[in-house]
Amino acid sequence: MTRRPRSTGRPPKPRPASRRAVQAGALATSAVIVLGGCSWQGLNSVALPGAAGRGDGAFEVTVHMPDVTTLTRNSPVRIGDVEVGSISDIVARDYEAVLTLSLDKEVKMPANTWAKVGQTSLLGSQHLELTPPPEEKPTGELKGGDVIPIERAGTYPTTEQTLAALSVVLSGGGLQQIEDIAHELNQALDDGRVTDAKAVIGELNDTVSTLDRQRDSIVEAIEGLDRLSGTVAEQNDTLGKALTQMPEATTLLREQRDQLSGALVGLGDLGARATTVANLAGPDLVENLNSLTPTLAQLADTGRNLTRVMNILITFPFPQNGMDNFLKGDFANLYIDADVTGDRMAETFFLGTDMGDRMAGLEGVVGLAPAPMASADPYAMDVPEGQQHYNGDGAEGAAGAGAPAPAPAPGGGGQP
Structure with missing residues (x-):
């Protein structure tokens, strides 16, 4: 026997239309997820409408980063404090993070632009910062399809890194020792040492001022020391030899002590x-x-006259500086007129002596000895005309051929 439901006498309650619409939307979303497969990674995997760098004329630039920290798709791209684009894609390639940036068409940056991950707020929000080259001259212009290499990419310190560094300074960096330093300083200045400390500081000030005034001299001394070092370096071999021979010299000195x-x-x-x-x-x-x-x-x-006289005295009667003109081949250019009469000798070699007075007589005493006939330059090559010289056999010399023989000097028996 079949049991039928008990009738209440009222018609069934219809389902609202809004509920049916929600169900339809859920089915459509499920279909999109199924059709999209594994490409769904949250809302950041979908280009957000109205984001910077998505309008007409936008261009894309690729950036190779060593680390993106907490950056995600649709993270903002800034120049200074102005948002000029967004990150459209992030992939890992060869142990590097490769970012694709979508930038507005109004962006004007040099081709050697740098990219760094910056901290937007203290709560951890981050963005990608585009900056001109810090140590180079900006060149070119950044255009679509350009690549910013990893050499021009980096990361600014994050809040966590800053707090970690501060904690190291506060805990293990010696900051707690400032109290000990202040205590020791106060103790050093106590017991009437303030005056001494002021005097030391004053003397230190004078010393520093003196050094400042002598700065140029100190620099010159350093430069001179540099030149001396260069000279010593050039004489390195000589110094090495000297040092090698130094033991022998020391031994010799010890033996002759x-x-x-x-x-x-x-x-x-x-x-x-x-x-x-x-x-x-x-x-x-x-x-x-x-x-x-x-x-x-x-x-x-x-002065030098003494040395010149000594030079003539050693080679008398032939001066050394005239030897080149004196000897010509196998003969000598020498003409001598010698007056060796008693009167002349008394007036010259024996003048002022007893021997001179006896030899010269009255004429020698008063200086009336006859004049010598020698008047030619003994260094001249030619014999003056009118003088004759005879060789041993009585013949006339070539220089005085045809001229009469000179008369003997009066008052003496000498013959030129």
């Missing part, structure tokens, strides 16, 4: 005795030294 000591002792004795002699001589020694002053002054005034 007794002789050197004796020489120094003897020098000391000589100095003591010289001091004794000087003290005993006294004024006489000073007077003798003063008497030597004119003689030494005249000797100094001679």
Whole structure:
């Protein structure tokens, strides 16, 4: 026996239309998810309408990043504090994060632009910051399809990194030791040491001021030391040889130590005795030294004349500087007129002596000896006309051919 439902006498309640619409939307969404497969990664996988860099004329730029931290698709791209685009895609490739940026057509940046991940707020929101090159001159213009390499990409310190660094400073960076330093400083300045500390600070100020005034001299000294170092470096081989021979010299000095000591002792004795002699001589020694002053002054005034005379004296009667003109092949260009009469000798070599007075007689005493006939330049190549020279056999020389022989000097028996 079949049991039928009990009738209530009222018609069935219809379902509202809104519920049917929700169900239809859920079915459509499920279909999209199924058809899309695994491409669904949340709302960030869908381009948000109205985002920067999505309008007409927008262009895309690729950025290679070492780390994107918490960046996601649709994260903003900024220049300064102005949002100029968004991140349209993020993929991993060869252990690098490759970002595709969509930028507005009004963006004007150099081709060597840098990209860094920046902190938008303290709560952890981040964005990608585009900046001009910090250490280079901007060149070119950033265009669609350009690539910013990983060498020009990086990350600004995050809030977590800043707090971590601050915690290291506060906990293990020695900050807690400031109290100990302040305590020790106060203790050092107590007990009446404030005046001494002020004096030290004043002297330190004077020292620093003096060093500042002598800054140029210090720089010159450093430059001179640099030049000296260069000279020493150039003489490195010579110094090496000297250092190599130094042990031999030291050994030689050690072997002659007794002789050197004796020489120094003897020098000391000589100095003591010289001091004794000087003290005993006294004024006489000073007077003798003063008497030597004119003689030494005249000797100094001679200058090079003394050495020139010594040069002639050694090679007399042929001066050394005339030897090249004196010897010509196998004969000598020498013409001598010698007056060796008694009167002339008394007037020259024996002048002022007893021998001279006896030889010259009255004429020699008053200086009336006859004049010599020699008047030619002894260094001249030609014999003056009118003078004759005879060889050993009585023949006339070539220089005086045809001229009469000179008369002998009166008053003497010498013959030129």
